[in-house]
Amino acid sequence: MIDKKLNEIIFKNDEVNKIIDDLAAKIIKFKFNFSNLIIVGIKEGGVALSDLIHKKVKEGTGFDCLSGYVDITLYRDDSFAVKKTVKSTEMPFNINDKDILLVDDVIYSGRTVRAAIDDLICFGRPKSVKLAVLIDRGGREIPICPDFTGKKIKIPNKYDVKVELASKNKFIEKI
Template sequence: MSSGVPSLTTVLGAEEIQRALTRIAHEVVERSKGAADVVLLGIPTRGVTLAHRLAERLAAIDPAFDPAVALGDLDVTMYRDDLRRNPTRAVGPTTLPPAGIDDKIVVLVDDVLYSGRTIRAALDAISDLGRPRAVRLACLVDRGHRELPIRPDFVGKNLPTSTEERVSVRLHEVDGQDAVVIAGRGADEGSAR
């Protein structure tokens, strides 16, 4: 999806991604004063993978965090505001922890934060699923260009970009390697959603 475009720049390597996730995990624990009430919800596709990695780290930092009951996937397709502008999207699975998200501290996990519209959709989805005590947002890359008043709580790396550029996060579990890559000008559509 991102091959064949000239001037690929790798801005984060595998080790930097690992370090960023470890730091985010510590920040989540610090901010929530422990990880006992934290529920991680990954936004497909790569947010889910990132949420799994974050969960491992949280469990290592605070044994009160059990990934089996505090990790879920949140598919926001049916809440998007751009459904009519694009070809029909496949609807993915939403899985919640068995105890639900009521009175928990939900941390949304996504790969790239861009317009903020995906997060807007995710907030709507969450309000249909329960009433968490707080909702926070973790993303690996914040590339700016917000179109809605939404800001992240935990950021792996702030990446000033132009709208012409395409930022893609590649993860070992999905793409076979860990990297954050910027494809230069001339790309036709943004892959970061």
């Protein structure tokens, strides 16, 4: 039986905006060469966040960085365990010698990021790859660590964390 009370909003609206602002501030403060930076969202969860970060970096530094998206479906370490529709990786430019900022909403096992790096490298050899996440919920299964984190929270394995940023009503909930 599904207990509806299990859905619990952890952060909403202003709280979420604050976490995003803090994350963007850390990124802006870091000594990136912004003219060489590409902001890459991991589909689907990282898309809205990477667009927001792109916007905030532009406001904060004046640099209109290139942006792209990676779809990791074909790079999963369990290709066929979860049947997903293949979506597009959108990287319509040369990434050789570029600095890449990978962006995702939640980091958990770290496997998604591993797959995303694998996908990126098929497009060339970036100079560096850094990782920004909105929520680090712990529970890593492979040695991957974000460089920029919005918020660290401990959430038991039995829950999923859902981040909604695309609509006006932003929230982060555990399900």
